Amino acid sequence: MPTGQTKDAGWNIGVSKTLEYDVSDVWTFLLSPAGVALWLGGGATLADGAPYETDDGTVGEVRSLHDNNRVRLTWQPADWAHESTVQVAVSASGNKTVLRFHQERLANADERERQRVHWEQVMTAVVQGLDGGE
DSSP, X not given: XXXXXXXXXXXXXXXXXXXXXXXXHHHHHHXXXXXXXXXXXXXOOOOTTOEEEOTTOOEEEEEEEETTTEEEEEEBOTTOSSOEEEEEEEEEETTXXXXXXXXXXXXXXXXXXXXXXXXXXXXXXXXXXXXXXX
């Protein structure tokens, strides 16, 4: 199978980075309105088992939300004909935190590459947000 394709979840992409913050600080930022706007889109409110919609028309449902650990949700931008699954996870690594964005059920290799670029840009924006916008 080509890189990024799995038997069960189709095409997927993951982006991770170790951050100089503790898990609770990263988690609190990610679930704040400013943090959600960076990785999901403005206007969304996340609650376990609840649907959401962003200001730009991305829709989905929160499948699971475990504080200081992960949120898993379906994700379908307004211009997509299919939904995918996104998971945002944090885990401790000593006194640092590993932040991971993972997306699966992508349509093909081209969509996977576009989403790789997207999540790398999101990671940069989240790091800047944690750093106070520097």
